[in-house]
Amino acid sequence: MKPQESGGGRIELVGLCKRFTPRGPLVVDHVGIDVAPGEFVTLLGPSGSGKTTTLNMIAGFTEATSGEIRLHGRDISGLPPHRRGFGMVFQNYALFPHLTVEQNVAFPLRERGVDKKETRRRVGEALDLVDLGGLAERRPGELSGGQQQRVALARAVVYSPSVLLLDEPLSALDRRLRQTLQHEIKRIHDELKLTFVFVTHDQEEAMVLSDRIAVFNRGRIERLDVPAELYNRPGTRFVATFLGESNIFAGRLNGDVYVWGDRKWGFAAEGPDTGPDDRVLVVRPERMGLATDPSTIPAGANRAEATVTEVTFHGAHQRVRLEFRDGTLGSALLSQSTVVPPHPGASVVAHWSPDDQVLVTDGPATAQIDQEMRTDT
Amino acid sequence: MAAPTGVASPPDAGPAGGPAPPARRDRRTAVLLLLPAVGVLTVLFALPLLNVAVQSLTDPGFGLHNYASLFTDGYTLRVLGRTVLTALVVTVVGLVLAYPYAYAMTIVGPTARAVLVTVVLVPFWTSMLARNFAWLVLMQDGGVIQRYLLAPVGLGDTVLLGTNTGVAISMTQVMLPFMVLPMYSRMQQIDRRLVKAAHGLGAGRVSAFRKVYVPLSLPGVVAGASLVFVLALGFYVTPALLGSPQSALIAQVINTQARELLDFGGAGAMGMFLLVVALGVLGLSRLFTGRGAGGLAQAVSTAGGASGTAEPVRAPWLRAYTAVVGLFLVVPSLVVIPMSFSSGQTFRFPPQGWSFHWYERLFTSPEWTAAILNSLQVAVVTAVLATVLGTAAALGLTRASARVRGAANGFLLSPLTVPQILIALVVFSVFLRIGLNGTLVGIILAHTALALPFVVIAVFTRLRGMDARLADAAAGLGAPPWSVFRRVVLPLAMPGVASGAVLAFVTSLDEVVVALFLQGPGAVTLPVQMFNSVALEIDPTISAASSLMVVGVSVPILLAQVAGSRRGAGKAGTGKAGGPR
Numbered sequence: 001m002k003p004q005e006s007g008g009g010r011i012e013l014v015g016l017c018k019r020f021t022p023r024g025p026l027v028v029d030h031v032g033i034d035v036a037p038g039e040f041v042t043l044l045g046p047s048g049s050g051k052t053t054t055l056n057m058i059a060g061f062t063e064a065t066s067g068e069i070r071l072h073g074r075d076i077s078g079l080p081p082h083r084r085g086f087g088m089v090f091q092n093y094a095l096f097p098h099l100t101v102e103q104n105v106a107f108p109l110r111e112r113g114v115d116k117k118e119t120r121r122r123v124g125e126a127l128d129l130v131d132l133g134g135l136a137e138r139r140p141g142e143l144s145g146g147q148q149q150r151v152a153l154a155r156a157v158v159y160s161p162s163v164l165l166l167d168e169p170l171s172a173l174d175r176r177l178r179q180t181l182q183h184e185i186k187r188i189h190d191e192l193k194l195t196f197v198f199v200t201h202d203q204e205e206a207m208v209l210s211d212r213i214a215v216f217n218r219g220r221i222e223r224l225d226v227p228a229e230l231y232n233r234p235g236t237r238f239v240a241t242f243l244g245e246s247n248i249f250a251g252r253l254n255g256d257v258y259v260w261g262d263r264k265w266g267f268a269a270e271g272p273d274t275g276p277d278d279r280v281l282v283v284r285p286e287r288m289g290l291a292t293d294p295s296t297i298p299a300g301a302n303r304a305e306a307t308v309t310e311v312t313f314h315g316a317h318q319r320v321r322l323e324f325r326d327g328t329l330g331s332a333l334l335s336q337s338t339v340v341p342p343h344p345g346a347s348v349v350a351h352w353s354p355d356d357q358v359l360v361t362d363g364p365a366t367a368q369i370d371q372e373m374r375t376d377t
Numbered sequence: 378m379a380a381p382t383g384v385a386s387p388p389d390a391g392p393a394g395g396p397a398p399p400a401r402r403d404r405r406t407a408v409l410l411l412l413p414a415v416g417v418l419t420v421l422f423a424l425p426l427l428n429v430a431v432q433s434l435t436d437p438g439f440g441l442h443n444y445a446s447l448f449t450d451g452y453t454l455r456v457l458g459r460t461v462l463t464a465l466v467v468t469v470v471g472l473v474l475a476y477p478y479a480y481a482m483t484i485v486g487p488t489a490r491a492v493l494v495t496v497v498l499v500p501f502w503t504s505m506l507a508r509n510f511a512w513l514v515l516m517q518d519g520g521v522i523q524r525y526l527l528a529p530v531g532l533g534d535t536v537l538l539g540t541n542t543g544v545a546i547s548m549t550q551v552m553l554p555f556m557v558l559p560m561y562s563r564m565q566q567i568d569r570r571l572v573k574a575a576h577g578l579g580a581g582r583v584s585a586f587r588k589v590y591v592p593l594s595l596p597g598v599v600a601g602a603s604l605v606f607v608l609a610l611g612f613y614v615t616p617a618l619l620g621s622p623q624s625a626l627i628a629q630v631i632n633t634q635a636r637e638l639l640d641f642g643g644a645g646a647m648g649m650f651l652l653v654v655a656l657g658v659l660g661l662s663r664l665f666t667g668r669g670a671g672g673l674a675q676a677v678s679t680a681g682g683a684s685g686t687a688e689p690v691r692a693p694w695l696r697a698y699t700a701v702v703g704l705f706l707v708v709p710s711l712v713v714i715p716m717s718f719s720s721g722q723t724f725r726f727p728p729q730g731w732s733f734h735w736y737e738r739l740f741t742s743p744e745w746t747a748a749i750l751n752s753l754q755v756a757v758v759t760a761v762l763a764t765v766l767g768t769a770a771a772l773g774l775t776r777a778s779a780r781v782r783g784a785a786n787g788f789l790l791s792p793l794t795v796p797q798i799l800i801a802l803v804v805f806s807v808f809l810r811i812g813l814n815g816t817l818v819g820i821i822l823a824h825t826a827l828a829l830p831f832v833v834i835a836v837f838t839r840l841r842g843m844d845a846r847l848a849d850a851a852a853g854l855g856a857p858p859w860s861v862f863r864r865v866v867l868p869l870a871m872p873g874v875a876s877g878a879v880l881a882f883v884t885s886l887d888e889v890v891v892a893l894f895l896q897g898p899g900a901v902t903l904p905v906q907m908f909n910s911v912a913l914e915i916d917p918t919i920s921a922a923s924s925l926m927v928v929g930v931s932v933p934i935l936l937a938q939v940a941g942s943r944r945g946a947g948k949a950g951t952g953k954a955g956g957p958r
Contacts, residue, residue, distance in 0.1 A: 059849075059853050060853075061849050061852070061853070080857075080858075081849070081853050082852045082853070082854075082856050082857045082858075082860075083857075084853075085855065086853065087854075088849075088850060088854065090846050090849075090850055092844060092846065094844060094846045094849070094850035095850075096850075096851070096865055096869075097869070098868045098869055107854055107856070108854040108855045108856075111854065111855040111856045111860060112855055159854075159855070165853070
């Protein structure tokens with residue numbers, strides 16, 4: 001029960017399933033991930049997608065209906081939570097209100113029978129790690145949200161667990177604090193070299209922090225890959241819309257060209273990657289240019305006519321909301337240096353390089369994603 | 378008996394975001410934790426109740442004749458009519474007195490609120506008998522009311538004692554807290570800016586109040602009114618002490634039939650009739666107020682909350698009205714204090730001379746000291762039993778699946794919805810047969826069943842307010858289940874356990890109806906001794922006992938309230954949710 005190997009633990013999920021009622025739907029549907037020691041893996045998805053249930057099964061709070069959870073190759077799915085030896089950080093901190101900061105952090109050490117002197121040393125170290133050395137005597141109620149979450153972090157790492165499980169640890173904090181703590185978490189991960197399994201619905205947070213991201217949709221892992229790959233080649237329409245924003249054109253691949261209405265779009269030299277013909281075409285807003293005068297569009301660019309519906313200022317960039325000819329809604333991000341943006345109502349030609357487009361499979365009912373789940377600006 | 382109708386089961390945790398639904402081993406533990414309390418209630422309460430219901434249909438012969446005579450016998454009909462009328466009057470008058478008072482409680486500053494809350498809580502906690510005794514003193518022939526209130530308006534010959542009017546007046550005062558607290562609890566939740574908004578939208582001051590505030594406060598009004606009506610229907614102590622056999626209410630008749638005539642069939646039929654009416658009224662009120670209309674227990678536990686912003690009470694009439702209602706709540710009880718220093722042998726008030734005689738007698742005479750010791754013994758053992766069983770059951774409730782929780786919760790709280798006189802009858806009829814009548818053990822067992830719901834509510838409310846993931850966090854940090862309980866759950870539940878224990882202790886200490894039924898030589902509790910000292914003899918020692926109780930209870934509450942309001946934390950609200958009998 002003391003997995004104290006240097007580096008982190010290796011967690012494998014094999015065909016993990018969960019139903020809450022015997023005949024109910026699979027809330028978690030054959031999830032399989034192999035988390036390498038020291039890796040930072042994020043389970044990302046909208047609420048109800050099964051990511052938190054998966055984490056609860058790893059932690060031992062929820063029994064799996066079938067499948068295995070392995071730590072260093074050994075199936076631990078029968079072990080109660082306290083015998084798994086993981087560190088855990090919760091969304092609402094879950095600090096014990098009747099204990100001081102110091103007692104909270106010492107809690108797991110006491111449970112492990114660590115002697116007093118050693119406890120004091122390690123609690124001190126853990127509090128220093130999160131910059132809270134001076135607050136040891138306070139009670140959780142006297143701390144700000146950010147401080148409380150730091151205490152929770154210190155408490156979760158104080159006994160050097162091999163794996164740290166984090167359940168939306170930042171979503172109760174405001175935006176600025178969230179960014180600070182993101183760096184904090186990243187730093188702790190780099191310093192301690194533990195395995196992190198992190199749950200969030202915030203795609204930006206996932207991309208900033210993770211080595212790999214598992215995108216959950218309806219209980220299944222829709223894709224599992226490194227952030228850049230997921231962003232640049234989302235693979236499915238769900239990933240394309242959940243991770244970042246996308247202009248999505250529903251047309252059809254015809255040999256080497258993509259046909260959308262009366263438009264025919266070419267591909268870069270190597271041609272479209274292989275796959276079914278009924279994929280949709282995705283262009284990220286920041287890759288899209290807008291022209292009022294078609295003659296200014298670079299040769300070889302693909303284009304689509306659109307009407308501007310709204311222009312909003314965001315500091316570093318401006319967002320232009322578009323309605324394409326067939327009624328598809330989209331947007332383009334223009335950097336500040338770009339020439340005067342068009343006015344609402346103006347007709348423009350949106351254009352992009354064939355290198356910047358990507359084909360993704362058109363999954364079912366992807367429109368269900370809540371807009372609010374995406375924390376874009 | 379109180380009837381917290383709104384202890385709704387907590388919303389079910391969805392699979393996403395919130396805590397994980399209980400695991401299978403948790404649900405097994407839940408059943409084990411619930412079992413003792415459910416078992417005890419089944420044996421002490423549910424089965425005996427069933428037995429009385431059966432008896433009402435079979436004793437002396439099979440059939441509905443016991444019920445038929447309820448509605449055909451002229452005497453019984455008159456008693457029923459008088460009871461319903463009295464309950465109605467008490468409810469309506471109480472409503473009129475309580476509404477402005479409760480409203481004033483929500484708008485005054487913290488210190489004034491502490492006083493107003495104390496004024497409501499003191500009678501709530503003080504001995505039932507002390508208050509009824511005080512009314513007896515005031516209403517007797519030649520008493521203060523006759524001489525100073527009635528005589529000046531030409532009614533000098535009127536004696537309130539022994540009349541229905543007298544009974545109704547004192548019942549109104551005794552039950553006023555049960556009317557005020559649910560209203561206050563509801564009114565506290567009303568955002569008064571809504572009234573301002575209505576005002577701003579063009580409604581006049583009165584119209585804004587009537588169209589916005591009154592409808593919003595209605596659930597509290599309904600909860601309070603139905604509670605008081607049901608309590609009044611089954612009320613025993615006040616009519617027994619202040620009324621007369623000629624104007625008996627139904628509880629007195631049940632008492633006579635069961636204890637003197639041993640006619641369990643007839644008494645059972647009346648009891649069941651009361652139960653049906655009580656359940657009907659409470660059911661209707663619940664239908665109307667919805668689940669959210671917190672029960673009395675919650676109302677009491679939030680009393681003293683210093684939330685909300687103070688506003689100067691501009692309306693002078695509201696100030697005066699509140700003061701008058703406050704005096705009505707407190708002053709009658711205070712006459713017991715001068716009474717207790719009287720040198721006379723009667724209940725004459727004001728006393729002619731002064732002495733410590735009655736205090737001396739309270740602590741030296743064998744029957745009074747025995748009663749005090751019996752009461753303490755019964756209350757302590759009851760508190761321990763009820764706290765252990767109730768805490769375990771509350772822990773079980775938090776871990777149970779939604780269905781088990783709903784059923785178990787309803788069952789555990791069911792004694793609260795049964796009129797006290799019926800509980801007394803039920804316990805009496807069974808204990809008589811198994812030889813527990815006239816024993817302290819019998820009283821302890823019955824009191825445990827009565828006190829159990831209060832502990833369950835206090836602990837469960839506390840546990841429910843606790844972050845459900847704390848136990849998970851502890852387990853995730855390496856604490857085995859026992860350690861999770863000992864180091865996290867129990868310390869956090871402790872305030873609930875403590876207030877549950879206090880509630881159980883006070884419920885037992887002040888319980889009179891059941892103890893009256895079960896009394897026997899060597900098994901007389903203090904409230905029973907007090908009751909007998911008025912009903913059977915004229916023993917002014919009761920005034921000393923009453924004074925000790927009034928002072929002993931009021932001072933700590935007042936201090937706690939003031940301290941609470943100073944701290945601004947407003948957590949001083951532990952109240953007795955036990956009711957008048």
